[in-house]
Amino acid sequence: xxxxxxxxxxxxxxxxxxxxxxxxxxxxxxxxxxxxxxxxxxxxxxxxxxxxxxxxxxxxxxxxxxxxxxxxxxxxxxxxxxxxxxxxxxxxxxxxxxxxxxxxxxxxxxxxxxxxxxxxxxxxxxxxxxxxxxxxxxxxxxxxxxxxxxxxxxxxxxxxxxxxxxxxxxxxxxxxxxxxxxxxxxxxxxxxxxxxxxxxxxxxxxxxxxxxxxxxxxxxxxxxxxxxxxxxxxxxxxxxxxxxxxxxxxxxxxxxxxxxxxxxxxxxxxxxxxxxxxxxxxxxxxxxxxxxxxxxxxxxxxxxxxxxxxxxxxxxxxxxxxxxxxxxxxxxxxxxxxxxxxxxxxxxxxxxxxxxxxxxxxxxxxxxxxxxxxxxxxxxxxxxxxxxxxxxxxxxxxxxxxxxxxxxxxxxxxxxxxxxxxxxxxxxxxxxxxxxxxxxxxxxxxxxxxxxxxxxxxxxxxxxxxxxxxxxxxxxxxxxxxxxxxxxxxxxxxxxxxxxxxxxxxxxxxxxxxxxxxxxxxxxxxxxx
Amino acid sequence: xxxxxxxxxxxxxxxxxxxxxxxxxxxxxxxxxxxxxxxxxxxxxxxxxxxxxxxxxxxxxxxxxxxxxxxxxxxxxxxxxxxxxxxxxxxxxxxxxxxxxxxxxxxxxxxxxxxxxxxxxxxxxxxxxxxxxxxxxxxxxxxxxxxxxxxxxxxxxxxxxxxxxxxxxxxxxxxxxxxxxxxxxxxxxxxxxxxxxxxxxxxxxxxxxxxxxxxxxxxxxxxxxxxxxxxxxxxxxxxxxxxxxxxxxxxxxxxxxxxxxxxxxxxxxxxxxxxxxxxxxxxxxxxxxxxxxxxxxxxxxxxxxxxxxxxxxxxxxxxxxxxxxxxxxxxxxxxxxxxxxxxxxxxxxxxxxxxxxxxxxxxxxxxxxxxxxxxxxxxxxxxxxxxxxxxxxxxxxxxxxxxxxxxxxxx
Numbered sequence: 034x035x036x037x038x039x040x041x042x043x044x045x046x047x048x049x050x051x052x053x054x055x056x057x058x059x060x061x062x063x064x065x066x067x068x069x070x071x072x073x074x075x076x077x078x079x080x081x082x083x084x085x086x087x088x089x090x091x092x093x094x095x096x097x098x099x100x101x102x103x104x105x106x107x108x109x110x111x112x113x114x115x116x117x118x119x120x121x122x123x124x125x126x127x128x129x130x131x132x133x134x135x136x137x138x139x140x141x142x143x144x145x146x147x148x149x150x151x152x153x154x155x156x157x158x159x160x161x162x163x164x165x166x167x168x169x170x171x172x173x174x175x176x177x178x179x180x181x182x183x184x185x186x187x188x189x190x191x192x193x194x195x196x197x198x199x200x201x202x203x204x205x206x207x208x209x210x211x212x213x214x215x216x217x218x219x220x221x222x223x224x225x226x227x228x229x230x231x232x233x234x235x236x237x238x239x240x241x242x243x244x245x246x247x248x249x250x251x252x253x254x255x256x257x258x259x260x261x262x263x264x265x266x267x268x269x270x271x272x273x274x275x276x277x278x279x280x281x282x283x284x285x286x287x288x289x290x291x292x293x294x295x296x297x298x299x300x301x302x303x304x305x306x307x308x309x310x311x312x313x314x315x316x317x318x319x320x321x322x323x324x325x326x327x328x329x330x331x332x333x334x335x336x337x338x339x340x341x342x343x344x345x346x347x348x349x350x351x352x353x354x355x356x357x358x359x360x361x362x363x364x365x366x367x368x369x370x371x372x373x374x375x376x377x378x379x380x381x382x383x384x385x386x387x388x389x390x391x392x393x394x395x396x397x398x399x400x401x402x403x404x405x406x407x408x409x410x411x412x413x414x415x416x417x418x419x420x421x422x423x424x425x426x427x428x429x430x431x432x433x434x435x436x437x438x439x440x441x442x443x444x445x446x447x448x449x450x451x452x453x454x455x456x457x458x459x460x461x462x463x464x465x466x467x468x469x470x471x472x473x474x475x476x477x478x479x480x481x482x483x484x485x486x487x488x489x490x491x492x493x494x495x496x497x498x499x500x501x502x503x504x505x506x507x508x509x510x511x512x513x514x515x516x517x518x519x520x521x522x523x524x525x526x527x528x529x530x531x532x533x534x535x536x537x538x539x540x541x542x543x544x545x546x547x548x549x550x551x552x553x554x555x556x557x558x559x560x561x562x
Numbered sequence: 563x564x565x566x567x568x569x570x571x572x573x574x575x576x577x578x579x580x581x582x583x584x585x586x587x588x589x590x591x592x593x594x595x596x597x598x599x600x601x602x603x604x605x606x607x608x609x610x611x612x613x614x615x616x617x618x619x620x621x622x623x624x625x626x627x628x629x630x631x632x633x634x635x636x637x638x639x640x641x642x643x644x645x646x647x648x649x650x651x652x653x654x655x656x657x658x659x660x661x662x663x664x665x666x667x668x669x670x671x672x673x674x675x676x677x678x679x680x681x682x683x684x685x686x687x688x689x690x691x692x693x694x695x696x697x698x699x700x701x702x703x704x705x706x707x708x709x710x711x712x713x714x715x716x717x718x719x720x721x722x723x724x725x726x727x728x729x730x731x732x733x734x735x736x737x738x739x740x741x742x743x744x745x746x747x748x749x750x751x752x753x754x755x756x757x758x759x760x761x762x763x764x765x766x767x768x769x770x771x772x773x774x775x776x777x778x779x780x781x782x783x784x785x786x787x788x789x790x791x792x793x794x795x796x797x798x799x800x801x802x803x804x805x806x807x808x809x810x811x812x813x814x815x816x817x818x819x820x821x822x823x824x825x826x827x828x829x830x831x832x833x834x835x836x837x838x839x840x841x842x843x844x845x846x847x848x849x850x851x852x853x854x855x856x857x858x859x860x861x862x863x864x865x866x867x868x869x870x871x872x873x874x875x876x877x878x879x880x881x882x883x884x885x886x887x888x889x890x891x892x893x894x895x896x897x898x899x900x901x902x903x904x905x906x907x908x909x910x911x912x913x914x915x916x917x918x919x920x921x922x923x924x925x926x927x928x929x930x931x932x933x934x935x936x937x938x939x940x941x942x943x944x945x946x947x948x949x950x951x952x953x954x955x956x957x958x959x960x961x962x963x964x965x966x967x968x969x970x971x972x973x
């Protein structure tokens with residue numbers, strides 16, 4: 034009889050990046066790298082568990098922009114081309130390394146992995162959302178939705194219509210992709226503020242996740258800390274993140290991913306290879322970039338890039354198994370202790386970015402696989418569950434109001450509101466105000482209907498919290514600035530045109546083609562509540 | 563941050579490569595061949611990139627890992643995105659309607675930005691307005707009519723500024739901000755008022771009232787409310803003089819044990835990014851003790867508030883011991899504007915301007931001397947302007963301790 038629960042939550046998200054208007058856009062590769070290194074390896078893991086008869090339980094969030102991109106034909110084709118090119122490079126590598134035993138072993142290993150990616154991609158006809166849907170329908174995966182474009186809700190709290198639109202559009206698009214209404218939501222950045230629970234209830238959602246202090250600082254004080262969810266007064270449940278399990282995985286200094294045996298993220302063939310050789314596989318203007326083909330291991334937590342030894346997936350896999358055992362052991366002790374203190378079964382909620390596993394930490398999916406298997410076969414202290422199952426079986430909880438919080442650095446909103454990015458908010462807010470104004474209209478003809486809906490798309494795309502995040506981290510900032518500008522300017526054009534009663538159809542068609550997220554959107558979701 | 567080369571290294575001339583090598587401070591670059599230069603620069607770039615990614619700050623570890631999903635290449639290659647936006651002009655500098663917006667940043671700081679038309683400003687100056695000020699109102703539990711705030715703080719501000727970080731007096735409250743002019747006679751002429759915004763709490767709640775509900779998973783929650791709480795502060799107002807009588811349960815061993823358990827995780831450094839509240843005020847946590855910070859200003863007679871294991875019943879004998887705490891610190895804000903194409907350095911370090919040419923920096927201001935020479939050089943390299951401001955902080959009196967360092971003093 035298990036003493037408690039462990040709920041692993043993977044948050045899969047990328048902002049909507051789609052540029053059919055350009056020949057080559059480096060930022061589209063965020064998606065391709067994530068598919069090859071994270072999403073498909075996870076699917077392969079599910080398939081393996083299913084084949085071995087393990088009824089695994091996992092919670093995943095898949096954000097609307099990510100789902101939209103994975104289902105988009107243009108991007109599926111681009112991915113196919115990207116994969117082909119990468120496989121071609123992997124083939125060449127087999128030749129180039131034919132005289133060096135270890136390198137050749139790795140080259141074969143890489144080529145094989147890419148071939149598995151291709152097989153999986155084709156098995157689902159290029160639409161891997163089908164795979165995730167399959168495992169949700171079977172009762173294993175609990176797929177959460179998220180804000181429509183991952184907008185940072187506490188920083189638009191003064192415009193409830195905008196918050197409502199982010200929720201409503203998300204719920205609708207989820208229904209189209211997964212064939213049912215979503216039950217739970219991953220709030221963007223787990224950012225919560227008081228009042229959100231009313232809207233979550235009214236849009237049909239049942240539960241969400243906050244960082245630990247969102248529950249710990251709740252009013253009145255929760256009896257069980259963050260180890261049981263609380264019901265907000267509207268009945269929507271809030272789960273709190275557990276620190277202990279977070280730290281073991283997130284920290285590159287003391288956590289698992291920094292182990293010397295694991296593959297080194299920063300040493301990529303795109304930078305190492307001889308220029309003329311690699312030129313067809315990097316950016317067309319000749320600048321080097323990641324190719325995803327890597328041969329080295331971390332070797333030491335403090336060493337330089339020139340001191341990396343060659344990787345060996347065999348030992349890396351053994352290490353992942355060790356780490357999974359260690360993680361499991363810690364969870365067992367934790368659950369035992371908490372059960373003793375609480376007098377009821379604790380739930381340890383461990384949320385992570387999905388892209389941490391596979392993309393950043395190459396061996397991550399193996400770690401999860403071992404963890405699920407070991408938890409299933411080698412112990413009985415806790416059972417792995419997903420959040421929907423837990424609430425089904427545990428419908429009695431304490432009522433309290435969660436505290437405003439996020440899972441970002443320092444626990445509140447600073448990461449998205451500081452010198453690097455505060456400039457976006459006047460534009461986002463003004464755009465929101467104008468959209469609310471526009472939403473009150475009824476369209477006189479089909480062109481206006483299309484224009485109003487496109488205006489709503491532009492607002493949503495501008496609100497992606499990813500742009501502010503990127504500006505703060507300092508990588509690839511010009512792209513984020515450009516996206517914010519583009520969507521605000523495109524919205525403004527529609528606004529000005531509509532105020533003069535006209536629609537620039539030729540221009541509108543182009544923009545509809547490029548910013549084609551949420552085809553079924555209804556702009557009236559911005560109407561005053 | 564050094565500027566990335568726009569051309570791929572392999573396409574550069576020897577002269578260009580040497581310039582880049584200089585930027586990366588590669589030693590003896592003048593003696594290297596082209597190939598050697600390219601190799602050294604690439605190594606230096608990657609080391610810089612990798613170093614930048616591993617800050618010693620454990621709180622940002624999560625963000626740094628998250629940012630790697632956007633890391634497909636070093637530097638920023640020139641990407642020609644076709645311009646559907648070609649004829650759309652630039653982002654407007656203002657919208658001509660006076661407004662001010664208050665945003666919460668964290669329990670200690672809010673952020674306000676405003677857009678006030680010059681005509682509006684002139685109009686109020688003509689009516690006697692002299693000094694532009696920001697007014698922060700505590701409007702918790704109040705329907706604000708301009709005069710009935712619980713508390714108000716006033717901050718004079720610069721005519722040129724369009725944004726400000728606002729220090730928040732007490733966390734876990736609701737605030738509204740006004741911008742307006744003070745007249746010589748002390749009247750306030752309002753230019754714009756923000757919506758009310760909630761500032762997050764930074765401590766666990768002291769209010770204990772365990773209520774449990776059973777809600778079937780399949781129940782439709784639309785339009786329903788399951789319970790309403792009356793917070794103790796409101797209960798007190800209803801029962802004036804009777805003291806604290808609303809709590810249905812006591813703080814049990816369980817409440818405190820779970821709090822201690824999570825606090826211990828934070829102490830060991832098991833915190834990837836939150837539960838810090840204010841780093842300055844609370845070294846690691848403010849998870850101990852039960853001082854009701856949310857109710858400051860309201861008399862707390864008859865309550866024993868030492869240690870969470872005290873029971874909050876009306877008949878409790880007042881405890882004859884007390885403790886107290888105060889922390890305070892300072893930050894320095896430096897801001898300004900120049901041509902967006904200029905290069906600006908502060909104390910010799912190049913800084914990044916916002917797209918509209920403004921800049922603004924906020925730093926912790928410790929005891930001692932800070933000299934801030936600011937130099938702006940036009941993009942033609944010919945014209946320049948500068949200003950040097952010196953700041954001296956000294957703390958002649960300090961009698962402080964944090965909340966967790968509080969010690970009982972009997973009296």
